[in-house]
Amino acid sequence: MATVAVIDYGMGNIRSVSKALEHVSGDTKVIVTHEAEEVLRADRVVLPGVGALQDCVSELKRLGLDDVIRETVRNKPFMGICLGMQALLNSSAENGGTEALGIIPGEARHFAAQLKKIPGTERLKVPHMGWNQVHQAKAHPMWRGIKQDSRFYFVHSYYVAVKSDSVAGATTPYGFDFTSVIDQKNIFAVQFHPEKSQHAGLALLANFLSWDGTH
Amino acid sequence: MSLAKRIIPCLDVDDGRVVKGVQFVDILDAGDPVEVARRYDEQGADELVFLDITASSDNRGTMVHVVEEVASQVFIPLTVGGGIRELSDIRRMLNAGADKVGINTTAVNNPGFVRQAAEHFGSQCIVVAIDAKQVGENRWEIFTHGGRTPTGIDAVVWAKKMADFGAGEILLTSMDRDGTRDGYDLALTRAISEAVPVPVIASGGVGTLEHLADGVIEGKADAVLAASIFHFGHHTVQEAKDAMSARGIEMRALDV
Numbered sequence: 001m002a003t004v005a006v007i008d009y010g011m012g013n014i015r016s017v018s019k020a021l022e023h024v025s026g027d028t029k030v031i032v033t034h035e036a037e038e039v040l041r042a043d044r045v046v047l048p049g050v051g052a053l054q055d056c057v058s059e060l061k062r063l064g065l066d067d068v069i070r071e072t073v074r075n076k077p078f079m080g081i082c083l084g085m086q087a088l089l090n091s092s093a094e095n096g097g098t099e100a101l102g103i104i105p106g107e108a109r110h111f112a113a114q115l116k117k118i119p120g121t122e123r124l125k126v127p128h129m130g131w132n133q134v135h136q137a138k139a140h141p142m143w144r145g146i147k148q149d150s151r152f153y154f155v156h157s158y159y160v161a162v163k164s165d166s167v168a169g170a171t172t173p174y175g176f177d178f179t180s181v182i183d184q185k186n187i188f189a190v191q192f193h194p195e196k197s198q199h200a201g202l203a204l205l206a207n208f209l210s211w212d213g214t215h
Numbered sequence: 216m217s218l219a220k221r222i223i224p225c226l227d228v229d230d231g232r233v234v235k236g237v238q239f240v241d242i243l244d245a246g247d248p249v250e251v252a253r254r255y256d257e258q259g260a261d262e263l264v265f266l267d268i269t270a271s272s273d274n275r276g277t278m279v280h281v282v283e284e285v286a287s288q289v290f291i292p293l294t295v296g297g298g299i300r301e302l303s304d305i306r307r308m309l310n311a312g313a314d315k316v317g318i319n320t321t322a323v324n325n326p327g328f329v330r331q332a333a334e335h336f337g338s339q340c341i342v343v344a345i346d347a348k349q350v351g352e353n354r355w356e357i358f359t360h361g362g363r364t365p366t367g368i369d370a371v372v373w374a375k376k377m378a379d380f381g382a383g384e385i386l387l388t389s390m391d392r393d394g395t396r397d398g399y400d401l402a403l404t405r406a407i408s409e410a411v412p413v414p415v416i417a418s419g420g421v422g423t424l425e426h427l428a429d430g431v432i433e434g435k436a437d438a439v440l441a442a443s444i445f446h447f448g449h450h451t452v453q454e455a456k457d458a459m460s461a462r463g464i465e466m467r468a469l470d471v
Binding site: 013015016019020022023050051052112125126127128129130131132133147151153154155156157172173174193195196197198199201202 | 217218219220221256261283286287288290291292309310311312314334336337338339340383384412413414437438467468469470
């Protein structure tokens with residue numbers, strides 16, 4: 001039986017993510033775990049997360065999961081969600097500078113600071129909260145059955161700035177177009193919450209469970 | 216702008232049942248919160264708020280069960296308010312599947328709790344609920360205990376302080392309008408929305424679909440909350456979205 005491991009490092013909405021995956025899982029078994037062995041054995045892996053990146057990264061390291069994630073992103077379908085996307089970067093502006101896992105070149109920046117620099121966007125609310133459009137930059141098996149510019153549910157105060165535009169799988173407009181999806185080989189990471197994005201979100205999760213990690 | 220404005224039906228839950236008499240057209244008894252949540256989800260609700268009005272702390276565990284049930288069937292954001300007094304209350308609700316918790320009286324009694332909660336769980340899940348009453352021209356004060364207890368605190372000053380302390384969103388209820396069906400207190404909503412950098416949910420007084428649109432256009436709210444216009448089957452969430460779209464407000468459509 002195929003398995004998907006949801007990495008549980010004691011933060012955030014693990015239950016929501018696992019319930020949504022179970023809802024679309026069909027024959028795939030959903031495992032919620034912080035055991036390195038179980039993650040390494042799974043056929044595909046999800047790294048969820050909400051809250052502070054510093055806590056997220058230090059918990060992953062404490063549990064020895066940082067190296068497990070580095071290993072996983074080399075060879076199997078991997079999905080990061082929200083903080084689980086930002087954790088893949090080099091660093092975050094959070095708490096005056098927080099080091100992340102360094103898997104994808106880029107950094108998480110504070111939304112409000114960026115919006116202040118752009119005339120006319122100073123008053124946009126942060127957190128960026130609610131249903132916004134996700135513009136698919138290129139075709140990908142993960143978008144099967146999902147319309148261009150479909151809305152997904154976002155809630156975040158930091159946004160991802162990637163070094164290379166080639167890994168920006170989708171963008172979302174909020175004052176400016178920010179990277180809402182990272183797409184690099186077998187990694188597909190999203191800033192929004194598919195587990196809270198109703199039909200479109202469930203469709204994306206279902207696609208992940210059948211994705212082989214190639215394009 | 217392409218961030219949609221949100222419509223949020225609110226369910227008052229007393230010992231595991233939705234109260235205020237929810238009545239969908241084709242369902243006789245819809246006091247079951249899971250049933251009600253599913254129906255609003257199908258109609259296109261953008262989020263749901265559950266307000267735990269259970270008086271006895273013995274029955275608080277019931278709400279956890281309700282949230283677990285709803286969260287395993289309804290895949291949109293869920294906020295739970297009422298009786299949140301300690302970090303462990305927040306942890307319990309988030310573990311059950313809630314995305315955000317609403318803090319009201321505890322925030323007034325101990326503002327530091329909001330800061331602590333935001334540091335611990337992240338601002339994105341901390342909603343500070345404010346019950347405000349007009350006390351003069353363009354002046355509102357906050358009340359606690361379901362609007363019964365005055366505090367002498369200015370609502371705009373308080374909202375700013377709560378955002379500073381880490382609240383990720385403000386749920387603003389006009390006590391003057393609540394239950395009147397006369398529409399939101401638009402001056403209050405606008406005053407708070409323009410004062411804080413975080414999103415504001417307008418609440419209290421909705422009687423028509425036009426009131427929802429007014430809350431966004433005149434009140435500058437980021438989201439609009441309503442209970443009875445949806446509960447009694449007068450209007451569906453979809454009708455509300457159509458009415459708001461017709462006034463030029465960006466809304467989420469239901470298709471994928």
